[in-house]
Amino acid sequence: xxxxxxxxxxxxxxxxxxxxxxxxxxxxxxxxxxxxxxxxxxxxxxxxxxxxxxxxxxxxxxxxxxxxxxxxxxxxxxxxxxxxxxxxxxxxxxxxxxxxxxxxxxxxxxxxxxxxxxxxxxxxxxxxxxxxxxxxxxxxxxx
Numbered sequence: 142x143x144x145x146x147x148x149x150x151x152x153x154x155x156x157x158x159x160x161x162x163x164x165x166x167x168x169x170x171x172x173x174x175x176x177x178x179x180x181x182x183x184x185x186x187x188x189x190x191x192x193x194x195x196x197x198x199x200x201x202x203x204x205x206x207x208x209x210x211x212x213x214x215x216x217x218x219x220x221x222x223x224x225x226x227x228x229x230x231x232x233x234x235x236x237x238x239x240x241x242x243x244x245x246x247x248x249x250x251x252x253x254x255x256x257x258x259x260x261x262x263x264x265x266x267x268x269x270x271x272x273x274x275x276x277x278x279x280x281x282x283x284x
Contacts, residue, residue, distance in 0.1 A: 142166065142167045143165075143166045143167065143188045143189065143254070143258065144166070144167045144169045144185070144186075144187040144188050144189070145162060145166045145167065145168055145169065145187055145188065145189045145190075145191060145254070146168075146169060146170040146171070146172070146178065146181045146182060146185060146187045146189070146190045146191070146215075147159065147162075147168060147170070147171040147172070147191050148171075148172050148173070148174075148175065148177070148178035148181070148190060148191065148192045148193060148196065148201070148204070149173070149191075149193040149196070149220070150173045150174060150193065150195070150196040150197060151193075152173075154193070154243070155171045155173070157246075158171075158191060158220075158246075158250075159171065161246070161247060161250065161251075162191075162250070162251075165251065166189075166254070169185045169187055170185050170187070173196070173197075174196045174197045174198040174199060175192075175196045175197075175198055175199030175200055175201060175203055175204035176198040176199045176204070177198070178190060178192055178196075178199075178201075178204045179199065179204050179207050179208060182208055182213055182215050183211070183213070186214075186215070187215055188215065188216065188258060189215065189216045189217075189218060189254050189257065189258065190208070190215050190216070190217050190218070191218050191220050191250070191254075192204060192205060192217055192218065192219055192220065192237070193219075193220055193221060194219060194221045194223060194228065194232070195221075201219055201221070201232070201235075201237075202231050202232065202235040203235075205217050205219070205232070205235040205236045205237050206235040206236055208236065209235070209236030216238045216239070216254075216257040216258060217236060217237045217238050217239070218237070218238065218239040218240075218241060218250070218253050218254060218257060219232040219237045219239065219240045219241065220241050220242075220243055220246055220250065221240070221241075221242060221243060222242065222243050222244070223242075224242050224244070229265065233263055238257040238261075238262060238263060238264065239253040239254075239256065239257050239261075239263070239264035239265070239266075240253075240264070240265050240266060241253045241266040242266050245266055249266040252264075253266065
């Protein structure tokens with residue numbers, strides 16, 4: 142079974158994510174800041190980390206960059222309220238594999254997780270198709 146760690150500083154969001162994902166994936170951890178997310182990934186070696194951007198101690202960009210610097214195999218799916226090019230560019234530049242908005246997580250998150258696990262290096266939430274490509278990327282998705 143696919144192992145997932147969830148990272149968001151809002152308990153309500155963590156509860157919603159668990160409810161959405163537990164039937165399909167094994168939720169092996171849920172943490173409330175970026176530093177805890179890095180520690181959980183290093184300790185639990187999940188297949189996927191679902192990571193918020195705005196969190197205390199270490200934000201999602203910093204956590205993603207730290208994990209990529211450590212050469213972790215875990216795929217990183219950013220889940221955020223931000224729906225603009227700048228944040229998407231920062232997410233992918235920091236090492237994230239997918240970018241999904243919280244507004245559409247019930248329809249887009251499962252797809253994003255499956256896409257990155259199937260080798261899609263960079264996946265943008267379908268709800269963001271109107272936004273341009275992140276500035277330093279040339280390929281965004283397989284479909």
